[in-house]
Amino acid sequence: METIEQRACKTELSSNDKTVLDFILKNKKQACFLTSNEIAERLGVSASTVIRLSKKLGFDNFTTFKKAFQREQAEREPDCIPLEIPYEKIKQYENLTDSELILAVRQNTLANIKKDISNESNATFIESAEIISKAKRVYIVGFRTCYGFAFSFGIMLSCIRPGVLVIGNQQPLVDCLIDLDAEDVMIAISFKRYSSDAIFAVEMAKDAGCKVIAMTDSYTAPIAQGAEKVIVNSIDNVSFFNSYTSFIMNMETITALVSKRNKELNEGRLMKMEDYLERTGQY
The missing domain is CATH 1.10.10.10 (Winged helix-like DNA-binding domain superfamily/Winged helix DNA-binding domain)
Incomplete structure (x- = not known):
């Protein structure tokens, strides 16, 4: 071709x-x-x-x-940057003092945020929020570390709209996603090294005609291919694990935009939830 x-x-x-x-x-x-x-x-x-x-x-x-x-x-260009294995990355800071390591982590975190603020278009976030607001159901998919973020994202969005489902660790993937259809949206979260389960979940979404919002670290990431919207998050870190601070900022941005679009529903839903939370103490 x-x-x-x-x-x-x-x-x-x-x-x-x-x-x-x-x-x-x-x-x-x-x-x-x-x-x-x-x-x-x-x-x-x-x-x-x-x-x-x-x-x-x-x-x-x-x-x-x-x-x-x-x-x-x-x-x-599947990915031209050599992949570093976590135990190999430890060598990057083994000779730093504790104070130097603290400073390096903080500087790296700020650099990731600045990079994403300058690189990402506001239109991507606004249009993603529109898609999420109008969807019949919102499926949030994440595995291993990303499941924790998917779970938190699910709680945040559940406060402001119904029909939010979180799919992740140890759940039967096919069973959970079999009812996907074109009126739904999937928020797929996956970073290097990309989860095969997340990739398969996105494939199921595409088969169902479901729109996908990919939150990942590269426009060439597997879950980004064919996605309706791609939100790239900088994950560089001096330590052995990915840095997710920028991703959390972007997650909170989307939540705020979705909340703004459903003000009346938000207020009623949050007031009802607050009543039950006060009665149970399950904050």
């Missing part, structure tokens, strides 16, 4: 076409998950210009172009 670059070489392009194509090729990892409107907004051109380019390159529409581009990126 011809690459995007090969197709472009054979196509007569206008100056606007070249502007869009140049942006896409220089920002491949991110651009292959942006909508035509998002690309147009960043470049100051019309969405029709972006769509027209995809047709000039030989695709039926922009959606077909985007899927082909995602496949191309996944095949070309």
Whole structure:
């Protein structure tokens, strides 16, 4: 199959076409998950210009172009960064004093947050919140460490909307996801080294026509392929485990946006919950 670059070489392009194509090729990892409107907004051109380019390159529409581009990126660059095994990462800080290690961890955490604040588009969060708010049910999937985050995310979203289900450790995956349909949304959480269960859960969601919001560490991560929205979280750490502070920030951002969209439902639901929580003390 011809690459995007090969197709472009054979196509007569206008100056606007070249502007869009140049942006896409220089920002491949991110651009292959942006909508035509998002690309147009960043470049100051019309969405029709972006769509027209995809047709000039030989695709039926922009959606077909985007899927082909995602496949191309996944095949070309599955992940060029060597994977460090946890016990090997310990060597990075074995010669640091305790005070130096504390400082290194804090500086790393702040760097991850700053990186994600500057890299992620607000539109991705806003559109993800819209999808979650309108979905019939919300399935949150995470395994091992990610199950803890999925569980917390589930509690937060359950406070502001019904139909939130958390799927994770030691649960029968197929049984829990067999009723997925096109009106649902799946929030899939997985970071290097990617969980095979999370990947399979996303496959089930795609088969059901269910929209997927992938929260991961790379646009080329397995759960990102074909996802409706991808939220990339920086997880670099000086210690042996991934850093999840930036992910928690992004999780809280989505929760706040969803809450804003369901104000009346939120108030009634939270007041009812508060009554029962006071009676049981199960805070």
